[in-house]
Amino acid sequence: MRLDGIEIVMGDFHLDADLGFRRGAITALMGASGSGKSTLLSVIAGFLAPASGRVLVEGQDITDLPPGARPLSILFQDQNLFPHLSVAQNVGLGLRPDLRLSADQRARRDAVLDRVGLAGLGDRLPRDLSGGQQGRAALARALLRDRPWLLLDEPFSALGPALRREMLDLLRETAAERGLSVVMVTHDPSDARAVADETCVIAEGRAAPPVPTAELFANPTPALRAYLG
Numbered sequence: 001m002r003l004d005g006i007e008i009v010m011g012d013f014h015l016d017a018d019l020g021f022r023r024g025a026i027t028a029l030m031g032a033s034g035s036g037k038s039t040l041l042s043v044i045a046g047f048l049a050p051a052s053g054r055v056l057v058e059g060q061d062i063t064d065l066p067p068g069a070r071p072l073s074i075l076f077q078d079q080n081l082f083p084h085l086s087v088a089q090n091v092g093l094g095l096r097p098d099l100r101l102s103a104d105q106r107a108r109r110d111a112v113l114d115r116v117g118l119a120g121l122g123d124r125l126p127r128d129l130s131g132g133q134q135g136r137a138a139l140a141r142a143l144l145r146d147r148p149w150l151l152l153d154e155p156f157s158a159l160g161p162a163l164r165r166e167m168l169d170l171l172r173e174t175a176a177e178r179g180l181s182v183v184m185v186t187h188d189p190s191d192a193r194a195v196a197d198e199t200c201v202i203a204e205g206r207a208a209p210p211v212p213t214a215e216l217f218a219n220p221t222p223a224l225r226a227y228l229g
């Protein structure tokens with residue numbers, strides 16, 4: 001994916017991005033609160049138009065495509081499970097918004113529920129799941145959409161450290177199994193170190209091109225050093 005001369009302007013806020021995210025990699029997006037991490041994801045996902053520049057995926061210009069037509073899924077912090085639908089229905093939405101699943105689609109849904117450790121819990125309402133299980137359901141729905149890019153906006157930040165680590169491991173395993181490319185906003189350097197092949201730091205109105213995470217932390221740039229404190 002390439003962000004080609006992207007400029008974002010919202011009132012006094014400016015952000016420039018001219019960089020690529022590597023296919024098949026997990027890339028962490030880090031930066032101080034208010035630096036523009038969520039805003040950059042919104043532009044990639046199509047919820048916000050850039051002032052200039054283009055978003056390219058596999059060479060295709062998707063800048064003017066509506067969110068649903070883009071080759072990506074996005075998972076937000078609050079998971080967006082519908083409270084009145086069962087877990088299986090929430091996950092099935094990843095296949096068909098009207099939920100009229102064929103037998104084959106139901107089998108695929110159940111396989112994904114199984115994969116994320118929710119086998120047998122499909123009939124429950126989201127409120128009858130733990131926070132970690134809700135995170136798994138949201139991830140299952142995104143996986144079922146089967147789009148090649150997955151954008152995550154701090155989706156596991158409400159979880160405790162052990163559960164968060166478990167979800168990150170699940171993310172890494174399922175992304176590798178399916179050949180997904182992932183861009184993940186995180187506040188936490190240990191999350192980036194645990195799963196991200198590359199890390200992109202946003203500071204002073206600019207998103208820097210991603211660099212290998214291990215290298216970045218071995219040799220922090222001034223922007224990262226300022227962030228880490």
Ligand SMILES: Nc1ncnc2c1ncn2[C@@H]1O[C@H](COP(=O)(O)OP(=O)(O)OP(=O)(O)O)[C@@H](O)[C@H]1O
Nearest residue numbers: 010011012013031032033034035036037038039040
């Ligand atoms: N509609 C808007 N008009 C003007 N400025 C806005 C608008 N929405 C957000 N902003 C500003 O854009 C900047 C980037 O916000 P964004 O939510 O992308 O930051 P972030 O890096 O994701 O922060 P956090 O880590 O706190 O979630 C912030 O300074 C915010 O105040």
